[in-house]
Amino acid sequence: MEEIIEVKNLSKTYKKRKSKETITAVNDISFTVNKGEIVGLLGPNGAGKSTTIKLICGLLIPDSGSVMVNGISMKEKRLSALSHISAVLEGNRNLYWRLTVRENLEYFSGNRGRSSKDVASEIEDLLDAFNLKEKETELVNRLSRGMQQKLAIAVSLLADSKVILLDEPTLGIDVQTGYEIRKILRDVVRDYDRTIIISSHDMGVIQELCDRTVIINNGKVVTDDKVENLLRLFEVRAYTITLGNALSNQQIQLLHQKFPHLDYSHHSLESTLTVNLTKAEEFYDLFEVLKLEHTPVESIDRQLINFEEVFLKIVNGRLHNELDQSS
């Protein structure tokens, strides 16, 4: 696939105003984004996601490294590179609140040098596609947050850029609008032939929309893989075993020796074991311990891990363990 964004060895540090302490926001980050992809940029607060997005948008100058947009260097030909990129960085804050919906669309496209005649039909299409037609003469400060967010995305589409960067597109909006925005973003890739990079805390958005996820922690790329691969990596080894009887103390002790991360819970009606197995053969070890007291096994369920759990495991440094064990 054709690369449209290439981020290479990007680093950025800041100095704190008062203490003059140097903070490394982004540390030697490299990744690529292909044409037509939706890539998720994930990471905990302060991981360096927004800094990475702003470096890609040319709003920040890196200390070292480079960003290429459609083959154009952001460092050497910033304005040319910017013609291929648009962004929604702070959602509703990226709009003129004292202008109407239509005026915002016209103003931002005009500021990119586009003529109002050229964009007239595009504006009509976007107003229809984003269900904003009825609100076109409404001032932005009178719109709901969800509508403002939709308008900000429409503005970024009107920029006629190949790549759209979205920083937290569903932050602070209701479930229904969140669903609507996810649908819009899928349609954008399909109908408008765009590439999207999304930075979000909303795992649902990432899991549902993204082809690939780049996870950043402490300013470094922790992983860069397809969402389903990451899910599979963690999913296959997590099991919940329901037992007919309670385990003896000796059994619990033996199990903890063999499986340090094992969780055991006993209630009046049932006992459950939750265990992460590194190899399939470890089942035999587990059953041997159960066999000591002839503990009946009522069911074995493979745990369905969600992407949020995968994300937490990755940022907590469990990825390397999993990769080592799987190899």
Added chain:
Amino acid sequence: MSWINLLKINIKKEIVMMKRYLPNTIAMLLTMYFLFLAMFAGIQIIGDPSSQDVHTQFVIVNYIFWSLSLIVVQDIGWQITTEAAQGTLEQLSMSPMGVWKIMLMRLIATVLANIIIIIVLLYLSMLTTGQWLNIDVITLVPIFVLTLISMFGLGYIIAGISIVLKQIQSFLQILQFVLAGLVFIPLTVAPFLAFFPIVKGVDLVRGIMIDGLSWHSINIIDYSILIFNAAFYFILGLFFFLYCERVAMKKGLLAHY
């Protein structure tokens, strides 16, 4: 063509805002007019009766230019600080046109949109005082445009400072007095001020409007100084703005307020 689109949309925005907030626009015009009346009353009450007419004419021209310079130079500073606080400055900074072009078009749009207010103020002032000035459009326009260009240079400097420092409200208030000094002090008192922005232009405009100078009676040296000032301050302002923009991008200040 993209330059024209940029200019058109910025003029449209200025006009939309002026119309949408018409009471504010009218209040601005009235404030300027009442301030002029106060100056005029001062001349009438404490001025030398033998030179009252000339002083009044001076005040009209100076006051009109001061008002225009305030609109142009201060407005761009306010705009930058407001846009940084709103979050729209980052969006503008992502335009492939470049922020400096957007700012230039905004400066032009501000002048074009506010020129109506300035003309109304000029005629109101003349009507109130009964002092009718020489409005020689052919001689005035080139001098006015060249003076505006040096004013734009100042505007860029203010915009650059605003991008980096953001909280410059107090500085903008001091600037009002600096601009008043540049506009009101005659070149006969401080000839070296001829090389400061705006000053030479205002001096020539006074010559045209009060003394009736025409384009051919203006010295070539005066024209040269005016052209030099326009080019020098515009380039200086532009480079300063580009430098400040780069500092802001290095320090991550575009979105901070």
